[in-house]
Amino acid sequence: HAGRGDNEAARLAYDEAIAADPTLVAALAGRATVAYEEGALDDAITDLERAIELSPDDAGLRYNRAFVYQRAARWDDALADLDMAAELAPDDADVVAARTECLAYLHRVSDELTTR
Numbered sequence: 001h002a003g004r005g006d007n008e009a010a011r012l013a014y015d016e017a018i019a020a021d022p023t024l025v026a027a028l029a030g031r032a033t034v035a036y037e038e039g040a041l042d043d044a045i046t047d048l049e050r051a052i053e054l055s056p057d058d059a060g061l062r063y064n065r066a067f068v069y070q071r072a073a074r075w076d077d078a079l080a081d082l083d084m085a086a087e088l089a090p091d092d093a094d095v096v097a098a099r100t101e102c103l104a105y106l107h108r109v110s111d112e113l114t115t116r
Helices: 007-020 025-037 041-054 059-071 075-088 093-105 109-115
Strands: none
Touching: 007 025, 025 041, 025 059, 041 059, 059 075, 059 093, 075 093
16 A cells, blocks of 8 residues: 555555554554654654564564664664664665664764774
């Protein structure tokens, strides 16, 4: 639904799916995406937190929450999620690139390079 740009229909579908099964990680992640697109960052973070509780080894969920944190100007939280995502998926180029960008924003790139 969300891919077609109809956020209202997507949100309702995700709400129904989550009501039927509150442990449905894909629905929580999808609803978080809709919330992010609508600027409802706290709602997106809440859904991603629940999804991560249910699937703690999913690097993609942490990567997605990092983007929400960045948009909310919570750069330290974003970096923490990207650090964990990098541990879970060390060969994921998107995670590495996002982590480098976050470090650069925080002006820590030189610190990171000297500690590796």
